[in-house]
Amino acid sequence: MLNSQGYKAPPRLFLWRALGRYFIVLVVLLSSLNPVAAQEEKPVVYSLCIKQGKHTVAELPLPLQGNFIVTYVHSIHKRPVFEYYRVNKGMLQLYELRYDTTSTGMPSDAEGGFRLEDGFFILSMDRKFPTLPLFVSPIPGHGVIIEGHLYLFTEWVREETALELSVTERTQAKIATSP
DSSP: OBOTTSOBOOHHHHHHHHHHHHHHHHHHHHHHHOTTTSOOOOOEEEEEEEEETTEEEEEEEOOTTOEEEEEEEOTTTOOEEEEEEEEETTEEEEEEEEESOOOTTSOOOOSSOEEEETTEEEEEEEEEESOEEEEOOSSSOOEEEETTEEEEGGGTSOTTOEEEEEEEEEEHHHHHHOO
């Protein structure tokens, strides 16, 4: 057998080269099965962090999509308002506003679109906030809805208390090993 330079090479040299290629392929395949060599990307889990000053009053786990609703009763027309948020690159993104009655103090322009659906005025928008500062309303019903469950701010603080909403993120692995 001739090698690449045209010289006669021993047959076992070609055998070792062929085996070497198979060995490299085998090592690559096996290393992809090794959990240390192949780092899996862990899904990120978000929590809604509710703070009063520097004190955390609640940390509520969010669904994998990072969606939640801030709800309150409007002070003038005394009807519920729903602000729809999602987590977007660590920011709170207000993407939709829903209310069932127009009145003083309600938005009259739709920056991203406006529609009427099931008796609700729905405004589409795209506003991002690193944190969401708010005062707890003295009108009952001010809170957050996560996966259909209403958490009233008055469960943790008194009316007219200043709060700040933000998002924290952790991987599921960190959550599983947290004390």
